[in-house]
Amino acid sequence: MEPSLPAVFTQRHYVGGYDRTLKAHCEGAFLKLLEQNRQKKEPSYDYDLIVIGGGSGGLAASKEAAKLGKNVLVLDFVVPTPLGTRWGLGGTCVNVGCIPKKLMHQTALLGQAIKDAPTFGWQLDDKTIQHSWSSLTEAVQNYIGSLNWGYRVSLRENNVTYENAYGEFIGPHRIKTTNNKGVQKIHTAERFLIATGERPHYLNIPGDREYCITSDDLFSLPYCPGKTLVIGASYVALECAGFLAGLGLDVTVMVRSILLRGFDQDMANKIGEYMEEHGIKFLRKYVPVKIKQIKEGTPGLLKVTAHSAEYSEIIEEYNTVLLAIGRDACTRKIGLQTVGVKINEKTGKIPVNDEEQTNVPYIYAIGDVLEGKPELTPVAIQAGRLLARRLYGGADTKCDYINIPTTVFTPLEYGACGYSEEKATERFGNDNIEVYHSYFWPLEWAVPSRDNNKCYAKIICNIADKERVIGFHVLGPSAGEITQGFAAAMKCGMTKEQLDGTIGIHPVCAEIFTTLSVTKRSDGNILQSGC
Template identity: 70%
Template sequence: MPPPGQVRMPDKDALKLRVRGLIDAHRIMIFSKSYCPFCRKVKDLFQSLGVEYSALELDKIDDGSSIQEVLLELTGQRTVPNVFVNGTHVGGCDQTFQAYHSGLLQKLLGDGKGEETEAYDYDLIVIGGGSGGLACSKEAATLGKKVLVLDYVVPTPLGTTWGLGGTCVNVGCIPKKLMHQTALLGQALQDSRKFGWEYDQQVKHNWETMVEAIQNYIGSLNWGYRVALREKSVTYLNAYGEFIGPHKIKAINRKGQETFYTAQTFVLATGERPRYLGIPGDKENCITSDDLFSLPYCPGKTLVVGASYVALECAGFLAGLGLDVTVMVRSILLRGFDQEMAERVGAHMETHGVKFIRKFVPVEVTKLEEGMPGKLKVIAKSTEGSQRIEGEYNTVLIAIGRDACTGNLGLEKIGVNVNEKNGKIPANDEEQTSVPYVYAIGDILEGKLELTPVAIQAGKLLARRLYGGSSIKCDYVNVPTTVFTPLEYGCCGLPEERAIEQLGQENIEVYHNLFWPLEWTIPNRDNNTCYAKIICNKLDNNRVIGFHVLGPNAGEITQGFGAAIKCGITKELLDDTIGIHPTCAEVFTTMEITKASGRDISQSGC
């Protein structure tokens, strides 16, 4: 019995008093569970802000579930984390981060009367002015945020540099496709005689004219990006960004002058740069794709080192311009892509004059003669023995892969985790790094596709989640892409090897066919070279899980089928689709032959 004159308080009322006491007694009170990843995420946020908090781990106390019931009555929320700041109920993980990105959390962290703990220079600073960074910054500005973009191109060993827009615009997709088109026009000239075009003039290609035209176009794009940023009131600085502490960076311009800026949120979009071989003479005597597209002279006889899509694309269009081209391959072509398709790409290139040296790697590149181009000697060794070979070339183009540009950003000073092997940054499915106010998009993200449209999509969606109340995340599955080799290779979904690995040979069906574009019949070239195949999941209504096409305009074909695969297209739906005749893409509506049948897929007409 309670002492005379006192009434025993019900347990629930006692718990309410206890909960309210905890909320009133602590600047930040988090009702949490020790194993909850969302609770951990919220704690990391306050820790990154340098703000002390108190957490009650409900799974560690006997009356934890009862306290959750009290919280439900007080706030309408039973789940954890349940966050209170200066007595104000903020909510769970998502609500806390929304309050942080809107600035409400900072106001609550003041004296509770609307004063912020710190006034940042910018709401958002984006480090990197490539496709992803520009997309994110413009979207954030459209949503009313104050944004700064830092972009600085470290010159190549040969001194090549470029303007705003990143790899794709300056030394990637755009000039690559235009040089690919140059080579296709050369092939079209040859074909045209068979269609009745008569001309006596000697046809030859002028490298300088092509480069000047392409660089003029790229220059217009650089200017357009600057104008677009200005129109959206985004501040742009041609400077290198480096973290010097939480929420603070140092910007260094070309003259070495330093300025300092703070921001509530940061997005890293620094992209990648080509990797060098690490052998004598590579940086002094070789070029990469960073140099090729603005090279002021024709490269002449060229050795391309590598078998990446960059290597094969460059080798392809250089050969298409009439140059003597050799590709030196360490192991396989187009690692990560369907290997049957990769070998067909290589075979077509070989048929059209590109030479391949398989299973060799360079060990030294020395200069024999100066010039534009000069002359180089390459010594290479076998990957399977002690054999060595030598060769002389005018130009050596290294295309063995790319490394993430994260090494000099000062990320270690603020605790952003980085994969030491490749410089890539691990992040969650919202592109958030190990530091809650720092995000990463584009090629530097670990385990994600290195494609321009992916970076653009991720950048836009990130800005909308941060500032527009959206919850939509970037979908990195079934992204279509195309390799612009002389015979283009488009794909979406799984390579055949990966499909077998994931589902087992017995659970997939592969339909395939060779086809002959009508445009190629009159010139009578490359019959039974173009190839199409789809990979179907027998366990899921023969849904198409892999799409592959080798032929002209493969990019245009793949884009449409990419949308269909996103919608879950099946083999039956493909069969029910009426094709457009005469096109290359119609082959996918008439496929009947499976690989398992072993039937002949050779074609004799259109």
Template identity: 50%
Template sequence: MAALWKGRRRWKTNNYFKVLARSLTGKYEYDYDLVVIGGGSGGLACSKEAAQLGQKVAVLDYVEPSAKGTKWGLGGTCVNVGCIPKKLMHQAALLGTAVKDAKKYGWQIPETLSHDWGTMAGAVQNYVKSLNWGHRVQLNDKKVKYLNMKGSLVDENTVKAFTKAGKETTLTAKNIVIATGGRPKCPTNIPGVEHGITSDDVFWLKNSPGKTYILNVYSSDVGLECAGFLTGIGLDATIMVRSVALRGFDQQMSGLVTDYMEAYGTKFAWKCVPRRIDKLPSGALQVTWTDTQTDSQHQDTYDTVLWAVGRAPETKALGLDKLGVQLNKETGKIIVGADESTSVPNIYAFGDIGEGRPELTPTAIKAGRLLARRLAGQSTQLMNYDNVPTTVFTPLEYACVGLSEEEAERRHGKDGIEVYHAFYKPLEFTVAERDASQCYLKVVCESSGNQKIVGLHFTGPNAGEVTQGFALGFQCGATYSDLLNTVGIHPTCAEEMTKVHITKRSGLDPTVTGC
């Protein structure tokens, strides 16, 4: 208690002199120009940009271990338990498919193939750890103060930071940025929920998860991606979907993705809800669920249950309510303005924690850099959140930019849009004799005027790589005629986008039959 009182007295004394200095000089002496709470991709980008612009910056980052005790280093969700390990494990699954294809191309492959989880997981985890270290080195090189501490707000210019052991430090700053992102949610009303794991755990498992049941109650893309790579490396994976898959995405494309996954070997329990999970004496997990279409109850045993029910913002421990920072009561996210400002001066928030913002790493990185430039007085440019491209890394990848067909129709009316579409067969599928019936693309355009493109969707190999280039066209206001005037690269899947000419309205067969 004596040490705590001494620390508080020192803080009050220091602040007294700072207030006195401000009254005499009109300026306030802060410890930092900018304090960033959150060391994910967005927070790191913001802090490094600010430091390069001459700001004195500190970053606070502390990861609370998951309920299963999983913990990781600097870099946030994307680096540690999201995009990076997910894409690498997706690649492991793609390589398994490629090995099977290789026989058709003349490679002499043993009849029996097996996958070793430990080798893959160890390699992925080592790479992630190298990124953790790289981020620390970059912060040091750019003179950003890194504190492995939890932060909470005292006022609009003051942050209290706590170590794991409870040691307290007070930081003052001209501006404070919150970029704490989110963590996976778990249901609270299902008995046995504690027996499951989340995406915070699956990428750090040292042993194979074995037969896995993925409870994808709220249509998470992460759930589908995990089911896809688990199936791809030879595991028995079942995914439960309460209503529709990939809510918020184009539903025709979603159907193609899940049709391919089912053909690929992933099992689906459609229109089902979980009831309970029981741990048996053998250690196996018995899952009970209800099929809402037939009102029938089902039961099976699994080695692992993975919860993929969405994410919750990390706001509860920040002390936002005491300061009056306005939150969306339903989502718990921070309400922000176009400039990432909150309802309290000098406090900003961006990334997954911001209400209405895409939960995507590249948008957080770009928004963080732009915010740093504005706070340093170097720019007035705001982040443009329209037409952000994204990819779902399922076995058949799906990428899109702009509006879904449903949203385009809602905004413009059924007669106000024209949809050009095509089913195509990737050349690499031909010799391998792979089914390409879900390889599809569509371009959603305004039907009037110069037919401005408002949505573009693609399922097929390397969907993200294909769509990234077309996203530039969106930023430039591309039209359907611009697309047709673009020369494709032959033979590629991407070139099919430049040749698409059949409309849904025509009713003609959209299957591509040749060059």
């Protein structure tokens, strides 16, 4: 409640002209002081929310906040790669991640379908079927361009202000933006959301930034990569190696230690075995130490020197070297130290509480920059929307970071939800989990008679909780489509008994999950001879 004017200024004895002038002056001074106090208590900001980062999570949060009546600004700026590659609004997933990756994976699947087609009666007269890299990248980039434009239109339709500029904190509630022409502005906001994502990590060895590419460059590469060395064992490394080999290229993967760190290792090793059986070479326990260009061109020729603690040094030549050795959080150059936001100094990741709030109360973070959270586009989208609803819509729902379905689009696709076998054992103890598993053979692969007992299904159950399914894993075609449905069931507390009571759809791959009977503990036979 605002204070009233002091009684001395309202007494009737102010009747003379001098007294009336004095009264008006004092009233004005008091009201000015009152307004200054109000502004100190309730600062006026340019925006209710400024989102730093125009990726999937940032866009989702900004539009949700705007729908709830808030004034929102989105800042997005792509720093070019060492080779000069840059892209439009939408973040990693749309431009250099999930979308182009899935399209190129589909291209490789079509190549396999062409090989299978004659066994189904298709007569392919042209025996020299070839693939055009330039046609593929043009089609992919045209589609991505349409998505970039769609995001800009969507922001405008939702009354979100968009600025293609780099944002950097310069003080409490204040941020400086710089566009590609060097023009700077200052904006203020009541709250900020960091959604800057990550960029590929480099080796910091001679020749890496000069001659290597990353996934930021691959999907718009203006020439076919040719003989390619993929350095790394992440899902990005294996996915890229998989579809490049599917296009008929000579591909080698250089692995320092294990495949797919953080994923179920039983499944990861099966993926590696499948890829090796299908012509992808693996150099295990090697790390590159030098990359030298020996021939210019597109592609040129690179000499790679690698060391191993167990084996002798190797030197090999490749047309293209693709680095996929992890990603770095884009947090070190946005002025977080200026406003006191804590980060993990080693990784650049931002610790937050269970409501995505940093140690600075008015600054939040979502997506790949979060410490200890899955680096997945749908997770960032969900977290962003829920955050906006909590801040501005009176909701209280928090993001579930455990039961998250995902798929690795390797040649043998891998879908997963919940705990890996290693994490389940660590969390519940080996005696408290039961693992049911089986190989299966997709009917589509039976006629060409290929890859029997390569596809694999596994569920991990918590014995103490009525054998509730806490881990779901599948290797096979359409793994993502399968996993998405079972993830919903897991959110509802699906048990092994409920799975057994579900009638399968015959003959589909997902049917195997309604008939699992052999446990790892029993060491029974899980090989299949047919559908």
